[in-house]
Amino acid sequence: MALTEIAPAKINLALHVTGQRDDGYHLLETVVTFSDAGDVVTVEAAPEDAFSMSGRFSQGLSREAGGSDGNLVLRARDVLREALSEEGMSAPPVAIHLEKNLPVASGIGGGSADAAATLRALLRHWHATPAASTLDRLALKLGADIPMCMVGKPLMASGVGENIALLPAMPSFHCIIANPLQPVSTPQVFQRLTEKNNAPMGPLPALSSAAGWLSWLGSLRNDLEPPARLVQSRIAELSGLMKDTGAALVRMSGSGASCFALYETEAQARESLERLTAARPQWFFMQTRTVGKGETDDART
Ligand SMILES: C[C@@](CO)(OP(=O)(O)O)[C@H](O)COP(=O)(O)OP(=O)(O)OC[C@H]1O[C@@H](n2ccc(N)nc2=O)[C@H](O)[C@@H]1O
Numbered sequence: 001m002a003l004t005e006i007a008p009a010k011i012n013l014a015l016h017v018t019g020q021r022d023d024g025y026h027l028l029e030t031v032v033t034f035s036d037a038g039d040v041v042t043v044e045a046a047p048e049d050a051f052s053m054s055g056r057f058s059q060g061l062s063r064e065a066g067g068s069d070g071n072l073v074l075r076a077r078d079v080l081r082e083a084l085s086e087e088g089m090s091a092p093p094v095a096i097h098l099e100k101n102l103p104v105a106s107g108i109g110g111g112s113a114d115a116a117a118t119l120r121a122l123l124r125h126w127h128a129t130p131a132a133s134t135l136d137r138l139a140l141k142l143g144a145d146i147p148m149c150m151v152g153k154p155l156m157a158s159g160v161g162e163n164i165a166l167l168p169a170m171p172s173f174h175c176i177i178a179n180p181l182q183p184v185s186t187p188q189v190f191q192r193l194t195e196k197n198n199a200p201m202g203p204l205p206a207l208s209s210a211a212g213w214l215s216w217l218g219s220l221r222n223d224l225e226p227p228a229r230l231v232q233s234r235i236a237e238l239s240g241l242m243k244d245t246g247a248a249l250v251r252m253s254g255s256g257a258s259c260f261a262l263y264e265t266e267a268q269a270r271e272s273l274e275r276l277t278a279a280r281p282q283w284f285f286m287q288t289r290t291v292g293k294g295e296t297d298d299a300r301t
């Protein structure tokens with residue numbers, strides 16, 4: 001029987017760079033939520049391992065596990081299988097299909113989401129229960145964003161993404177995610193970052209309404225947005241178009257180039273999507289309801 005897992009987009013609602021480790025990796029504080037749709041990973045038993053892809057953004061993605069740019073779905077399969085075999089558990093051949101709906105190298109962690117969805121699907125498919133520490137270790141080994149993509153709920157992360165605290169009170173937001181379909185290289189953006197010791201976020205305030213959350217998020221930053229704008233000029237253009245729709249908050253996610261806009265009502269998000277799509281028909285726009293507490297709260301309530 002085939003098993004399916006959604007690989008939602010990761011949205012860095014805010015991202016502060018607060019320092020740099022000795023190995024060059026930057027220390028981050030980030031507030032993250034996830035979309036309600038994204039890529040789709042399907043696994044089923046097969047006589048031998050197989051991998052296929054479909055979807056708007058599958059072209060050009062590697063179909064191999066190895067190499068410097070191997071597909072994270074296959075790397076996730078292989079590292080999980082290796083870890084299970086070390087713990088004496090079996091991991092027989094599987095056919096995996098990836099429906100690639102999210103743009104690649106775009107700051108919304110599509111590859112990380114795919115790897116996390118693959119791990120979740122294979123754990124279910126293989127009825128495997130590795131030690132939690134094993135899973136944490138292999139998720140981080142696959143990429144700094146993968147532990148948070150395994151969680152898939154509103155959270156704050158620090159370190160390089162390994163210290164995670166859930167934000168169960170965060171509401172669901174009406175959101176548009178947009179991308180000008182120009183890939184942005186994460187290392188290049190970090191290289192252009194001049195100030196590495198930026199102000200931390202401070203303690204999470206007591207927030208009791210969606211409007212309160214929007215106001216707090218508005219007071220935060222994405223410290224990678226200025227260097228990303230130097231690398232890719234369309235980010236400024238996209239951000240300007242989104243601000244013109246009257247969104248409550250517009251910001252870049254991750255290392256870009258994707259930007260998100262949060263709206264007070266579903267109708268505003270829908271109208272903005274129509275406007276943005278008409279303005280830039282070739283670009284990527286996706287309306288979503290972010291995961292969060294309840295099917296609530298228009299921010300005005
Ligand atoms: C910036 C973030 C924010 O969520 O998201 P994305 O833009 O990738 O979505 C992540 O921290 C991205 O983490 P991850 O996706 O693992 O980055 P990788 O591609 O492995 O990192 C590529 C390179 O970026 C630099 N890098 C990455 C993460 C970090 N905390 N400090 C860094 O300096 C390093 O040079 C690293 O070799």
Ligand SMILES: Nc1ncnc2c1ncn2[C@@H]1O[C@H](COP(=O)(O)OP(=O)(O)O)[C@@H](O)[C@H]1O
Pocket residue numbers: 061069070071072073103104105106107108109110111112113114186254255256
């Ligand atoms: N399944 C995958 N989906 C997207 N990118 C992948 C995948 N597997 C490997 N990659 C590689 O990972 C890199 C980062 O991709 P992605 O996770 O989409 O970036 P970002 O975190 O900036 O959104 C790309 O260079 C891409 O070639």
